[in-house]
Amino acid sequence: MTIKPLQDRVVVKMAEAEETTQSGIILTGSAKEKPEFAEVIEVGPGTSDVKMEVKKGDKVLISKYSGTNVKLDGEEYIIVRMEDILAIVK
Amino acid sequence: MTIKPLQDRVVVKMAEAEETTQSGIILTGSAKEKPEFAEVIEVGPGTSDVKMEVKKGDKVLISKYSGTNVKLDGEEYIIVRMEDILAIVK
Amino acid sequence: MTIKPLQDRVVVKMAEAEETTQSGIILTGSAKEKPEFAEVIEVGPGTSDVKMEVKKGDKVLISKYSGTNVKLDGEEYIIVRMEDILAIVK
Amino acid sequence: MTIKPLQDRVVVKMAEAEETTQSGIILTGSAKEKPEFAEVIEVGPGTSDVKMEVKKGDKVLISKYSGTNVKLDGEEYIIVRMEDILAIVK
Amino acid sequence: MTIKPLQDRVVVKMAEAEETTQSGIILTGSAKEKPEFAEVIEVGPGTSDVKMEVKKGDKVLISKYSGTNVKLDGEEYIIVRMEDILAIVK
Amino acid sequence: MTIKPLQDRVVVKMAEAEETTQSGIILTGSAKEKPEFAEVIEVGPGTSDVKMEVKKGDKVLISKYSGTNVKLDGEEYIIVRMEDILAIVK
Amino acid sequence: MTIKPLQDRVVVKMAEAEETTQSGIILTGSAKEKPEFAEVIEVGPGTSDVKMEVKKGDKVLISKYSGTNVKLDGEEYIIVRMEDILAIVK
Numbered sequence: 001m002t003i004k005p006l007q008d009r010v011v012v013k014m015a016e017a018e019e020t021t022q023s024g025i026i027l028t029g030s031a032k033e034k035p036e037f038a039e040v041i042e043v044g045p046g047t048s049d050v051k052m053e054v055k056k057g058d059k060v061l062i063s064k065y066s067g068t069n070v071k072l073d074g075e076e077y078i079i080v081r082m083e084d085i086l087a088i089v090k
Numbered sequence: 091m092t093i094k095p096l097q098d099r100v101v102v103k104m105a106e107a108e109e110t111t112q113s114g115i116i117l118t119g120s121a122k123e124k125p126e127f128a129e130v131i132e133v134g135p136g137t138s139d140v141k142m143e144v145k146k147g148d149k150v151l152i153s154k155y156s157g158t159n160v161k162l163d164g165e166e167y168i169i170v171r172m173e174d175i176l177a178i179v180k
Numbered sequence: 181m182t183i184k185p186l187q188d189r190v191v192v193k194m195a196e197a198e199e200t201t202q203s204g205i206i207l208t209g210s211a212k213e214k215p216e217f218a219e220v221i222e223v224g225p226g227t228s229d230v231k232m233e234v235k236k237g238d239k240v241l242i243s244k245y246s247g248t249n250v251k252l253d254g255e256e257y258i259i260v261r262m263e264d265i266l267a268i269v270k
Numbered sequence: 271m272t273i274k275p276l277q278d279r280v281v282v283k284m285a286e287a288e289e290t291t292q293s294g295i296i297l298t299g300s301a302k303e304k305p306e307f308a309e310v311i312e313v314g315p316g317t318s319d320v321k322m323e324v325k326k327g328d329k330v331l332i333s334k335y336s337g338t339n340v341k342l343d344g345e346e347y348i349i350v351r352m353e354d355i356l357a358i359v360k
Numbered sequence: 361m362t363i364k365p366l367q368d369r370v371v372v373k374m375a376e377a378e379e380t381t382q383s384g385i386i387l388t389g390s391a392k393e394k395p396e397f398a399e400v401i402e403v404g405p406g407t408s409d410v411k412m413e414v415k416k417g418d419k420v421l422i423s424k425y426s427g428t429n430v431k432l433d434g435e436e437y438i439i440v441r442m443e444d445i446l447a448i449v450k
Numbered sequence: 451m452t453i454k455p456l457q458d459r460v461v462v463k464m465a466e467a468e469e470t471t472q473s474g475i476i477l478t479g480s481a482k483e484k485p486e487f488a489e490v491i492e493v494g495p496g497t498s499d500v501k502m503e504v505k506k507g508d509k510v511l512i513s514k515y516s517g518t519n520v521k522l523d524g525e526e527y528i529i530v531r532m533e534d535i536l537a538i539v540k
Numbered sequence: 541m542t543i544k545p546l547q548d549r550v551v552v553k554m555a556e557a558e559e560t561t562q563s564g565i566i567l568t569g570s571a572k573e574k575p576e577f578a579e580v581i582e583v584g585p586g587t588s589d590v591k592m593e594v595k596k597g598d599k600v601l602i603s604k605y606s607g608t609n610v611k612l613d614g615e616e617y618i619i620v621r622m623e624d625i626l627a628i629v630k
Contacts (some may be wrong), residue, residue, distance in 0.1 A: 003178070007143065035619070049588075053547065068151075068176060082546075086610075087545045089544075091269065094268040135233065138231075160241060169241070186357055228321075275447045314447075338395050338446060340447075366532075367503065451629065454629075455626065457593065497591075498591075518626060522629075529601070
């Protein structure tokens with residue numbers, strides 16, 4: 001069973017806290033909006049205004065509190081918009 | 091008797107809770123906006139800005155609290171905009 | 181005496197409650213915005229942004245609380261925008 | 271002395287209550303926004319976005335509370351935008 | 361010393377109350393937004409969106425409370441946008 | 451050391467009060483938004499939407515409270531947008 | 541490990557207070573929004589609306605309180621939008 005996101009949406013899976021530490025990304029404790037570390041699972045087709053700049057498997061930083069949670073076959077995912085993805089981390 | 095949605099609107103029918111469980115979609119209990127599982131009944135023509143990316147029979151996730159309820163020949167439907175449909179689930 | 185709506189406006193006449201029941205449309209009692217059943221009387225020319233998708237005589241669902249009431253030759257009409265018409269019911 | 275409205279503006283003169291009754295237009299007493307009956311006096315050139323759909327002498331319905339009052343040579347007029355004119359009444 | 365307004369701005373000089381009366385323009389005392397009578401002093405170049413429809417010497421009606429006051433060589437002027445000029449009075 | 455403003459930004463230096471008086475510009479004490487007198491120091495490249503209409507050395511009127519203060523090599527400057535510059539004074 | 545910013549985003553590293561003083565930039569204490577001094581680390585591809593006007597290594601002034609903090613391999617960075625960068629300082 002799969003999810004195919006529409007328009008400029010992207011399905012991501014949040015990275016585990018442990019995984020985050022191993023990869024060297026540690027989110028700072030400042031008052032500013034903190035991003036979250038995630039992996040791209042599925043990418044929508046984009047729109048005439050928004051070009052998709054991520055692909056399956058990319059590790060990304062997404063804006064906290066963005067998107068919609070959904071549980072599929074026991075796994076939790078978040079559906080975000082391209083706009084909510086700040087950067088790809090390699 | 092049929093409903094023909096206009097512009098970028100889509101008529102959907104909410105999936106039963108049982109059906110939702112069978113298909114493996116379980117909505118999480120987090121504080122974030124939760125989507126709802128539905129089936130596409132009729133699709134509008136789209137607009138110059140919005141391309142329709144769903145077709146009759148698609149199983150979709152829609153934003154909760156979106157759209158307008160209507161009862162037609164004893165069945166309840168919701169008229170949503172393309173914008174409110176997050177993803178197709180297969 | 182006639183009304184010729186301008187831009188993307190449409191003149192509609194609300195359907196009687198009896199007529200609504202006969203046609204099988206029953207609006208649900210949920211907390212969501214409920215549509216109303218109406219008949220299209222006159223259609224404006226549209227604009228460069230909005231294409232008119234209804235014609236005289238169409239039975240339509242319109243967003244509740246949309247439009248402007250006017251009484252013409254003893255009959256009550258509502259002037260709505262194309263945007264306010266959700267669907268054509270056949 | 272004349273007023274030449276600019277952009278998509280239109281100068282109208284409110285119709286007398288008597289005249290309104292004769293023409294058969296009676297505005298309803300509902301809670302919705304009520305239009306007013308007026309005659310078009312002068313029409314602006316329009317803009318790249320807005321096409322003028324009325325001409326001098328047209329009897330029109332305008333949104334209540336729209337526009338700006340001005341008294342010219344002892345006569346009162348209202349300067350409205352094309353947007354504020356709902357329909358032409360013939 | 362001169363002021364050259366930028367973009368779609370226009371420099372106007374408010375007309376004296378006496379002059380206003382002579383020209384036959386008397387602003388009404390209604391609750392609606394009242395315009396003010398002014399003379400165009402300098403006209404900006406316009407923008408890709410806004411075409412300038414007034415020229416030096418035009419007598420115009422401007423929206424009250426619009427624009428920015430400035431005193432130049434002892435004279436008071438108002439810098440308004442093309443948008444704030446309702447009509448030319450001849 | 452120099453500042454190169456980006457997009458449609460302009461670096462200006464506020465004129466001294468004395469200089470303002472000499473040039474004949476005196477800002478009025480009305481309740482309306484008062485502009486400030488400044489000299490253009492550096493001009494950004496503009497954007498596809500905004501054409502730059504000022505050049506180095508121009509004396510300009512800017513909207514009060516617009517822009518961002520910065521001190522460079524002991525001098526205070528304000529970085530404003532083209533939008534915030536009302537007029538060139540010659 | 542690297543961060544590749546998306547759309548019109550830019551990864552910057554805040555300059556040390558000491559470095560700021562050496563470069564001659566001192567932010568003023570006024571009530572207006574104060575910028576911050578930073579170095580550009582990575583630049584996104586831009587969008588159809590926004591052209592990127594900075595490159596790696598540029599010293600820039602960014603709007604205070606803009607962007608999102610992230611710590612990568614022990615270093616703190618801020619991800620801002622092109623819009624948030626006021627000027628390049630040379």
